[in-house]
Amino acid sequence: MAARHLTFAVGDVHGCLDQLRALLDEIEAYASSGRVIFLGDLIDRGPDSRGVVELIMAGPTRAGWTWLTLKGNHEVMLWGASSGDSDVDWWLMNGGQETLVSYNGTVPGRHLKWMRDLPSILVEQYRIFVHAGVDETLPLEWQGDETFLWIRRPDDYSGEYWGRHVCHGHTPGAENPRTIGNRTNVDSGAVFGGVLSCAVFDDDEPGGPIDFLTAAVRLAAT
Template sequence: MKQTFVVADLHGRLDVLEAALARIEERSPEGGKVVFTGDYIDRGPQSREVIERLRAGPKPGWRWVILKGNHEDMMVRSRLRPAGDRSVRDDERWLANGGTETLDSYNGDIPHSHLTWARDLPSIHRDKHRIYVHAGVDPQVPLSGHDDSILLWLRYPAGKDVQYPGGLHTVHGHTPNPEGPELYKGRTNLDTLAVRTGRLVVGVFDDDRPGGPVDLLEVKVD
């Protein structure tokens, strides 16, 4: 049985990332696929270290799919655009949403290579049975018509199940619930506010079986 493991919002918690990877590798020593759904930076203390770990890549036998989150998008808009092409609002928005902590982790100077890496991350991944994104998808819009304003920023109404046409199950983060994950027929939200709780739940999905996770792997770092 081939499986996909999904890791949601890390927000500068390298300790949580390492704990999650150890648990995943323990579960599947032969390897597999891990999808990261974005928000690797901001708010937590180790944004630089998280990006460096992800850029280093997986062990042999593993495939990583690293998606973009809205916090990577904010950082890119604030730091990568030429000074004359970015607005004060871009800077203020990012800094007010955790960018200050990210800058601190870089001692104020984010390498250009890290910014272009974040800029070039894909915003969506799809397999036979599921759509993986940071925030969500709109069932009224064809996937080809989705842009980052949806994929990185959409908020589902609290408690609402949404089924994308064709029976595709959506796996996302972005909307924090420390009591999560939130499991519905049409979507799974894996954002458990790990930056504050130290608790992250990895979704385990059977590549040959539609729907939600077949298992959940919980890690907790004090």
Template sequence: MLTYAIGDIHGRHDLLERLLEKIRDHAGGRPHRLVLLGDYIDRGPDSAGVVETVRALQAGAPDRVVPLMGNHEAMLLTALRHPAALEGWLLNGGIATLASYRVTDPHRIPAGVRAWLGTLPTSYEDEWRVFVHAGLMPGRPLSDQTEMDKIWIREPFLAADYDFGKHVVHGHTPLRSTDPEILRHRTNLDTAAVFGGALTAGVFEDGRGAPCAVLQVT
């Protein structure tokens, strides 16, 4: 079983479509799983298109497509519940998301989309890896990690390269290089697609934690 993990998309539907095609070509008919690390929305031009594509992928293969929650999805959900949080979301790219849905109020985003965002898990594990949006808190067992850390943490996670017993695959912190950051205990796949970088998928084989290959589009 191959697993493809895709880093932060942020409304770059054009890049997502091309990367999915590249993944299909690479898989060549072999069974594979797709894990998306969150941040489908905000900043880029077509958040609505990204969400539609990811939802369709999941609906077509719910046992093999795992979309995770990112901090930008969490910010939108918070803004829907708490009006005081709306400005913070808008300043962090939410204006572009509203534009992609041709609305000015997040409550006018289709109800099905809002409901789907609320179902997204904050992590996914297999035998060798833990997939999260942002990272994990060093020194804590996997079972004691908080939802907040999974979608928001940077430090001390990034500096520690801590051994959690499984390789941690994450995004959230955009890299200045188009190359993903592959370390001993973690891999960062956020290669800043929305800032002119690449959209990256790590390719993972059963039996090892770190990626065996990288697929990218720019």
């Protein structure tokens, strides 16, 4: 029997390095090989954005694995604050202060460039991976980061999505990860006391996830 080709789509990390490491351990225990897609918002709000970025930039340490990272709106806010394209205070008030602390006040240029150059969406035969979502009422080629990184839909919403299944983060909820129709949301609010989640997909089969994996918040000992 041929081995399945699996994709693990990870929701918003937001600087939660311990949870990310735990989830990656869960993923590598689940399968001997596969692809991990990080759906953006690696940074801000949590305690160790720098550690998260450095871990993901370094890539997988085990043979048989590939990692792909998409950008989220928080990566865009950081780039805008650093380049002067948007307001610094806007980013700082949305978790940027915690990111600056993790970097001791200065984000290295190579990290900024890496985040700037991340793709915003991955469209495949059976699925669309994106940070926030897509607007199925418009042709996909008419859409850009304003939609891919910022759109929000009601929790019970699903569209047809051109015959594909959409997997995204961006909108946190304690009930996530969950699938509604043709849409799966894997933002379980790790940085807000929830879990860090990923959806598991069989690349050779259409439809939603075949499983979910989670890593709970680890509380410091008192």
